[in-house]
Amino acid sequence: MKNLSKIFLILKLVVINIFISLFILIIALWTSFPYLQVSSGIKKIQANKTLLNHKADTKNLSPAFRYDRYDIEVNEEAEIDLILSPVTSVIKVEVIGAEDVGLGIDSDKLLKKGLKIIKPHRPRNKPSKREEILEEKLFRTKLIYHLKRIENKSFLVQEKDYKVFQIAVKGILPGAYTLRASTTDGEYAITTILTKPELRIDSISPSILDIGVETVLTVGGRDLDSFTQINLGSDIEVKDMQDSDDGYIKVYVYVAPGATRGFRNVTVTNLLTDSSATVINGLYVGPRIGQDGKDGKDGTPGKDGETGVQGTSGADGMSICNNTTDTLMVFTNNLSPGSQATSFFDPVLCNLTLGIPAGFNGVNAGSGPKGDTGVAGATGTTGATGTTGATGTTGATGATGATGTSGLNSLIKVTNEPHGSHCDEGGIKVQTGLDSNQNNILDTSEVVTTHYVCNGDD
Incomplete structure (x- = not known):
């Protein structure tokens, strides 16, 4: 009787242990279930689809990031999609480069x-306090993932001919980072991650200010408001500012006539949080690209105008009485008695006029009777041709020649210069020339x- 009681008690304890074990197993599965699901950030792909359906390269299943560049906000976590071959089991991820963004x-x-x-983390409801403190203090720039481990399965999607693994990153400082993922067989992929600050400037338009001119700047970014x-x-001089709901502010500025030409840093400060952000060489003070160039050189003088019409010939000069064939004409004039006798010779007309006082050589002689009119003398021969008259006046000046061609415009081109042989830390390249x-x-x-x-240059 005692043996039966012992057997019954043992069976009872076994049954109770089985129920307790099953209950613990169910609780463990239930609490781990959220970690066994695919992350909502990854789009689940049907098993019969291939990389070809997603515009990926099925011939080269080396590691490949889904995008060449990822933009994330500072102090926010993000997942970076990495496409892998189905047989890949271990990957190494590391930050291999970083650059300032101004x-x-x-x-x-x-x-x-x-x-x-x-x-x-390994699947559980919540990481322990110790793990949270340790994760906060540790700063990893490289990490090796074993994809078969349980803590990585929630970030992995296995498909027909490839799989996708999500790499979790967090931006702490604003900058441009180069992330590399490599496999054990030496293959690797690279992407760029741009972390943007909470208070920042993304764009400034226009980027060139004229000296002595009032201009309206449109500044775009994040957390830009009336403060x-x-x-x-x-x-x-900043004359006025106006903010808008789309993250832009309009800044009314005036550049003093004596302002220094060259690049300027642009700094924005939030008066409430006392935080600030600066864009290195964000503006250029000087003439705008595309302004009219200096006047070109004067064109070559036009051709001389045509010679004016020749003036009319001057009148023929009168002959001079110096030819032996000329006939001397003699005239007499009666002068008043007692006056002095006169004579006048005209060499042009070849005339000799004599003035004889009345009664000359006589005593109070009166006037004699009027004689008969003599016969007309023969016409004298034509006088010699006179000398050529003076040259006529010069003709009017000819029309002005065509205007020479205009000079060429001068242009300025400003581009970002990456770090290299010209600038160790990067900078700006300014090119000039004639269009x-x-x-x-x-x-x-x-x-x-x-x-x-x-x-970095002074």
């Missing part, structure tokens, strides 16, 4: 503390001078 942050600092790679203050330099083909674009063949303004 805020003046050192590249070494960005590389060490700018972009953080987040390590997945934003902008600084462009002591010689650029020889008059298309208002400074072509490569038209460049005359090139000047580099490097970041």
Whole structure:
């Protein structure tokens, strides 16, 4: 009887242990279920679809990021999609490069503390407090993933001929980062991650300010509002600012006539949070690209006008009484008695006129009777041709020649210069030249001078 009681008690304990074990197993499965689901950030693909349906390369299943560039906000986590071969089991992810985006942050600092790679946790309801503190203190810029481990399965989607793994990252400092993922067989893929600050400037238009001119700047970015203050330099006056709901502010500025030409940093400050952001070389003070160039040289003088019409010949000169064939004509005039006798010779008309007082050589002689009119003398021969008259006046000046061709416009081209042999930290390339083909674009063949303004130079 005692043996039966013992057997019954043992069976009862076994049954109770079985129920307890099943209950614990169900609880464990239930709490782990959310971690066994596919992340909502990954679009589930049907098993019968291939990479060809998603415009991917099925011939080369080396690691490949879904996008060449990812834009994320600072202090926000993001997932980066990495496409892998179905047989890949281990990948290494690391940040291999970092560049400043115009805020003046050192590249070494960005590389060490700018972009953080987040390590997945084993499935459970919530990470422990110790793990949270440890994860906050650790800053990973490289990490090796074993895709068969349970903590990585929630970030993995297995398909027919490929699989997708999500890499979790968090931007700490604003910058441009280069992320590389490599496999054990030496294949690798690279993408760029751009982290944007909470207060920032994304665009400035126009980017060139004329000296002595009032201009309206349109500044785009994030967290730009009525509490934003902008600084462009002591010689650029900010007259007014207007904010809008679309993240843009309009800034009315005036550039003093004595303003220094060249590139300017643009700084915005939030008066409530006292946070600020600066764009290095965000503006250029000087003449705008495409302004009229200097006047061209004067054209060559026009051809001389045609010779004017010759003036009419002068009148023939009168003959002079110096020819032996000329006939001397003698005339007499009776003068009053007692007056002095006179004589006058006209060499042109060949006339001799004598003035004889009445009673000359006689005493009070009276006038004699009027004699008969003599016969007309024979006509004298024609006098010799006179000398040629003076030259007529000069004709009117001919019409002015055609205006010479206009001079060529001068152009300035400003582009970003990446870091390299010209600028170790990157900068701006300013090219100038004449628009020889008059298309208002400074072509490569038209460049005359090139000047580099490097970041970090005084």
